[in-house]
Amino acid sequence: MTQVIVVIGDRLGKGQKVAAGVEKAGGKAIVIPGVAADMKLGDVMKAEGASFGISFCGSGGAGSITAQNKHGYKAKYGMRSVDEGVTAINEGAVALGFGFMDKEELGERLVQAWTKKHGG
Template sequence: MTEVVIVIGDRMGKGQKIAEGINSVEGCRAIVIPGMAADMKLGDVMNKENADLGLSFCGSGGAGAITAQNKYGYPQRHGMRSIEEGETAINEGCKVLGFGFMDTEELGQRVAKAFLKKYPRS
């Protein structure tokens, strides 16, 4: 099975709980960008790691997602405040999801499962 790689960039250097949720889903692996302003490095790390999905977290949920789109052309949705919005964005083809601060295992699990449902791996 080809592994799904999901990169997490959080403005405050967090994302560990989201990563736990992603890593709990079989076939998925999270990469947490360390340090403050990690969201602004999201597109660069996604490109370097050939990632399938990127998650950006900051107050507005937009800076890292918009930067990744502008620099690399990744389709994105930002300003999201719920897990359901993220699931919908994946179903609509977004590769970068921008959220307000939401470092929860549930978000990681549900986003990873939504990605696998949309893009099954053999």
């Protein structure tokens, strides 16, 4: 069983709650430290061999768009709900951009959706 690795980048340096949800679902969470962490999402995903990454900022897009442009990760952004994130994973997106939503449920349900789609 391969562990699901999730990178979390938050514009304000947060992400601890969503990380707790990732780990509750059996995944490994890597929270990028510091302000503007969302802009490092693609770089850290590549370095860590991440399954997928979550970016949080006001618009819900900057980090995931940068990951797509720089590294070719399929991005879905501007999301505002857990269900939108689950749908994005089911559609094959790996760089997920949300408005500020540091919720445990988000991390947990995204890992569950990834595991269901890709096995693990």
